[in-house]
Amino acid sequence: MAVTEMDGILIIDKPVEWTSHDVVAKMRGILRTRRIGHTGTLDPFATGVLVVCINRATRLVQFLTGHDKEYLATIRLGWRTDTGDLTGQAQGEPVEARMIDPQMINVALASFRGELEQTPPMFSARKIAGRRLYELARAGKVVERPPIKVHISQLELISCTPANDHPMALDVEIRVTCSAGTYIRTLAEDIGQHLGIGAHLIALRRIRAGRCRIEQAITLDQLTRIVQDGQVLAHLQPMAETLDLPMITLTDAELISIRHGRAHPCADQGEAHLSHQTVSLCDQQGRLQAVASYDSGRAAFAPRVVLAS
Numbered sequence: 038m039a040v041t042e043m044d045g046i047l048i049i050d051k052p053v054e055w056t057s058h059d060v061v062a063k064m065r066g067i068l069r070t071r072r073i074g075h076t077g078t079l080d081p082f083a084t085g086v087l088v089v090c091i092n093r094a095t096r097l098v099q100f101l102t103g104h105d106k107e108y109l110a111t112i113r114l115g116w117r118t119d120t121g122d123l124t125g126q127a128q129g130e131p132v133e134a135r136m137i138d139p140q141m142i143n144v145a146l147a148s149f150r151g152e153l154e155q156t157p158p159m160f161s162a163r164k165i166a167g168r169r170l171y172e173l174a175r176a177g178k179v180v181e182r183p184p185i186k187v188h189i190s191q192l193e194l195i196s197c198t199p200a201n202d203h204p205m206a207l208d209v210e211i212r213v214t215c216s217a218g219t220y221i222r223t224l225a226e227d228i229g230q231h232l233g234i235g236a237h238l239i240a241l242r243r244i245r246a247g248r249c250r251i252e253q254a255i256t257l258d259q260l261t262r263i264v265q266d267g268q269v270l271a272h273l274q275p276m277a278e279t280l281d282l283p284m285i286t287l288t289d290a291e292l293i294s295i296r297h298g299r300a301h302p303c304a305d306q307g308e309a310h311l312s313h314q315t316v317s318l319c320d321q322q323g324r325l326q327a328v329a330s331y332d333s334g335r336a337a338f339a340p341r342v343v344l345a346s
Contacts, residue, residue, distance in 0.1 A: 050254035050255065064257070083243065097342065101279070109241075110240065114209060114232065134234055152186060156184050190215065193211065214245075
């Protein structure tokens with residue numbers, strides 16, 4: 038099967054200094070298809086899980102972007118930057134941070150678990166009045182940004198060590214599990230503020246996005262070799278398993294009906310409890326055929342995306 042005929046999901050380990058758009062552009066060249074899209078941007082200095090949908094699987098992006106994320110992040114205590122990360126300009130003079138101990142950090146971290154509000158950073162892709170915030174920031178403008186609600190389900194200290202390249206700074210590595218849309222740079226700054234010291238993010242690695250984990254990821258160099266060896270199919274992630282949705286298995290007759298865009302009626306009590314949800318509709322082999330949402334008026338699951346041909 039030619040790559041251009043394959044539909045599926047690849048998990049890429051994004052390299053440092055590449056934008057998510059750079060990765061997609063490179064993959065279009067490697068796979069020789071234009072129909073590629075990712076499910077969640079990573080900053081250029083960040084690495085790790087980038088979930089990429091290929092060909093007809095691009096229609097699933099809308100169902101994958103809202104999944105929770107897990108990160109390993111390193112915060113440098115000692116000063117702030119104008120971007121909230123290592124790419125920005127220092128704001129003020131560095132101050133001594135090595136007197137802060139793990140107990141103080143753990144107390145600070147405890148206050149950020151659960152639901153909280155974040156103010157989006159000026160250097161972010163969020164739009165205000167139709168303009169990307171980073172575009173305004175590069176033009177020297179600062180605008181009001183309404184806070185957003187995020188949820189941090191896990192936040193733990195991994196290590197706390199003096200910076201090896203600065204005599205006053207302290208590097209704090211944390212593990213974060215959070216809702217989609219959480220700004221880890223903002224979290225880093227807010228943790229520093231709680232400790233009474235400037236802080237910025239110096240490293241960020243996404244190790245999970247929904248059900249996609251870093252252990253499943255391949256590099257772009259590996260992808261090139263896989264294509265040359267004709268082994269792409271073996272590395273595509275099963276679409277039904279990647280979507281974090283309840284699954285309904287269809288009979289052959291029901292599959293034919295779904296292919297024609299007809300709704301799937303709630304057949305039994307086992308499906309009734311899924312009412313008012315979005316579900317995966319799969320064939321007898323567990324392969325994703327469609328994504329459907331419950332239609333209360335018809336007591337049936339109406340297809341939103343049909344992948345089966």
